[in-house]
Amino acid sequence: MEYQFRAIEKKWQTIWKEKKAYQVSNESSQPKCYVLDMFPYPSGAGLHVGHPLGYIASDIYSRFKRLKGFNVLHPMGYDAFGLPAEQYAIEHGVHPSKSTHDNIDNFRKQLDNIGFCFDWEREVKTCDAQYYKWTQWIFLQLFNSYFDKKEAKAKTITHLLSDFEKEGNSKHICPGDTSLQFSASAWKGYSEKEQQAIIMQYRLAFCGYGEVNWCEALGTVLANDEVVNGLSERGGHPVEKKKLRQWYLRITEYADRLLTGLDTIQFSDAMKEMQSNWIGKSFGAEIDFSIHQQEGTLKVYTTRPDTLFGVDFMVVAPEHALIETITPASHKGDVEQYIAYVKSRSERERMAEKKITGCFTGAYAENPLSKKLIPIWISEYVLAGYGTGAIMAVPCGDERDFKFAQHFNIPITNIIGDAFNGIDANPTKEAKLTNSDFLNGIVQKDAIAIVNDKMETLGIGKRKINYKMRDAAFSRQRYWGEPFPIKWINGIAYPMSEKELPLLLPEVDNYSPGPEGEGPLANIESWKSANYETNTMPGYAGSSWYFIRYMDPSNEKEFCNRKVSDYWGQVDLYIGGTEHAVGHLLYSRMWTKVLYDLGHIGFDEPFKKLLNQGMIQGSSRFVYRIRGTQKYVSAGLAAAHEVDALHVDVNIVDGVELNTAAFKKWKPDYAKAEFILEDGKYICGVEVEKMSKSKFNTVNPDDLVERYGADTFRMYEMFLGPVEQSKPWDTKGIEGVHRFLKKCWRLFYDELKGKVWNEEAATDSELKVLHKAIKKIEEDTERYSFNTAVSTFMICVNELADLNCHKKEILEKLLILLTPYAPHFAEDLWQALGNKSLIVDASYPVFEAKYVTESAKDYPVSINGKMRANISIDLAASEAQVHEIVLANEIVKKWVAETPIKKIIFVKGKMINIVI
């Protein structure tokens, strides 16, 4: 009987479904284990081979834990709101809800194909009203809360208001405007509008103004992804910065807790490093520079107040408010021209730029200590969003400042003596200061406190802790997202009541943007007249709390019952890619902390352990559009033109040759494409990069499952390499895994004889093979080393085949070991062996050391670190005996010869090294 994988897999998938084999209860006497995948965005491209990598890993771990006696929660759902569905709607006129649900159906089919043990009764879709009702509810919690600095936690606004009534805001520094101060009586005297404007400055979800990528020609705001080289990806129109009203989350208030919380969770060091760099806590000072012969001060933030006497120029961000007032008429033209140039550039371009650009404002600041006049420049490398949007430049100590000074011939003051060589800046803190008045002779790092004290005494500056992280923009001028439960009346944002939720996303027939940069909802009469907010929430809203909803997915009264969330608690294992390091993984941590602070849940970190699956990379194909035209030039000729490389769907490319007819049909934008061919062909560019729908380089797993079966596919994805490691997708090698399963099958069945397993008692050598495998596979699974577990299975089966072992006693245990990896295969043979219950309900075999103990070890013997011989020595032998045995060995004698032995290193159970 042959291994009929397709029949077996279909059969067991049906039975599992009928028996509800993977349904999980919220009540159990067993210990709980919550294993979670980052849920997918259901793209039109369907599931690609990169998705299942993490899902297979989590599935293996879940099944393993279940076999080990845990009550395992392992759910799946869809992150279903987002830009691509809307894009698709604009291009094809299909309602995002329809395309999203079609995509979800397709995803579900593909997932089911692979045999995951998800409890589908807990499925969540972020675009379902019954789900986003609670996303809106959490938004209201954020809107109705502020961050109390003394208690370092979120509290409801009512606390704040009662304090305002009693004592104004003396106890509550305003996070939105630190200079804001008012008394109780002033507070009572404010109009409602004024009061609401102040409260807004405290809310954790608040409204403000921010810059967006604005495309005038399309009349819409574009995502960074939709902008290529300053032009819109659709149509190639110019894009510039525009200020719009936006919602934000005041995540900066949580900066410290997000930082310290990292110590309590098991994320990789790299991940923690990334998050803490993103938060970017720094200790520095804010210093006020007065403007020469003018009103006003220029406030800068610096981490190096010790270098204050070395300031040779100031640089302000092109967006800085002061520019307007300080620039004399003589310089206005140049300044305006420079600002216009910067407006066309993305933040990324500005930061990555190697070319030095800038413009002198014509104004001067005064050094608050030395009174020296300092020219004020504008440059794109200073960003408005960080610090005060202005820096003091110290060329001798900072590389970027140094290059800037050189480029614009600004004289450099040396304040670090010999430590500055005039060729490179030296960012040291260890040099003794020179040219620095009262600081001369003091080591820089010690001077920091001295300068800070002095400035605080003189009132020209003060110590300041700063964060690189900014508040998170939380609104989109789009249709396909959660509506805000907010009504605008007389310019005041009023929250809707919980009873009015969900505020349903209305149907529209046209997804084009509204007037003045508003979202499509602004085009709906009834929506506008009801005064609803016209923005929608961003993609990450729904994904910031979905892990909680899985615990209690159909609760209509609460986002999650407290008893239930207390039972499941933190996610024990969370698997997903590092690309979410500073987005989703920070937002969801913040939401969890807010919900915890407000008493809705009992844990303040969502994920106890994070495993970062590597990216399965795709092999992308590119076409090259000559800038500003609809001409596409073949890869080999692209160098001769100024071109933009655009991703093209790998499925309309044969190898590297583009199917030009399919390309024209692919997107309406390309319908009028003209091609410049080489040798009659259009050759595409190739690059290995992240597999993603937006790069059109996805490969579908269905064909592989069809050809080799789900179990082979599962094991192959694991066998590819460590789950944390990124690798480009390649199907070669899948045969080997398939052969392994067939070989394993033959331990049970012979093609001619049929069943070959027997009831004979196992021999010592068979038990040794089994128990070696139990130990290694259990350890490997526990430490997520699934690739080496797969090779251990191979070794085990190879050895059992060599021993001609067909004994049920051995094989039955092997099947349990194999269950997490190849569930259909294991289930089928388990039942064939006569078991009545499902194999997922079996218990994991227990390793017994007595079967694998060895009495001797083949020691590698090296001479001066080079391996020369292998000598088998009894493990009980004493060190002296070992020396004797080794020195008596012929090969050792030959190498040592007459040379005196300096020492012999003996590591018991490991190796022997003779030093001569």
Next chain:
RNA sequence: GCCUUGGUGGUGGAACUGGUAGACACGCAGGACUUAAAAUCCUGUGGGCCGCAACGCCCGUGCGGGUUCGAUUCCCGCCUGAGGCACCA
């Protein structure tokens, strides 16, 4: 540019805490079975050198240094691939 991370045979990878580099596979070559193919099985397979062979020797984990009895593993410098950089998710 900044942050993070990787680089080991023809290929994917193994070597878990500094202790036999290349497990397990793929591919390739040769062979068995077969009318043939598929499937299956067996043998070999990092590079080089000496040799009929056995055996043996040298080199070898991106590159250049260092620490150590011993380095794929630790340290310093460099080259290079990937992910992220705040509106893709």
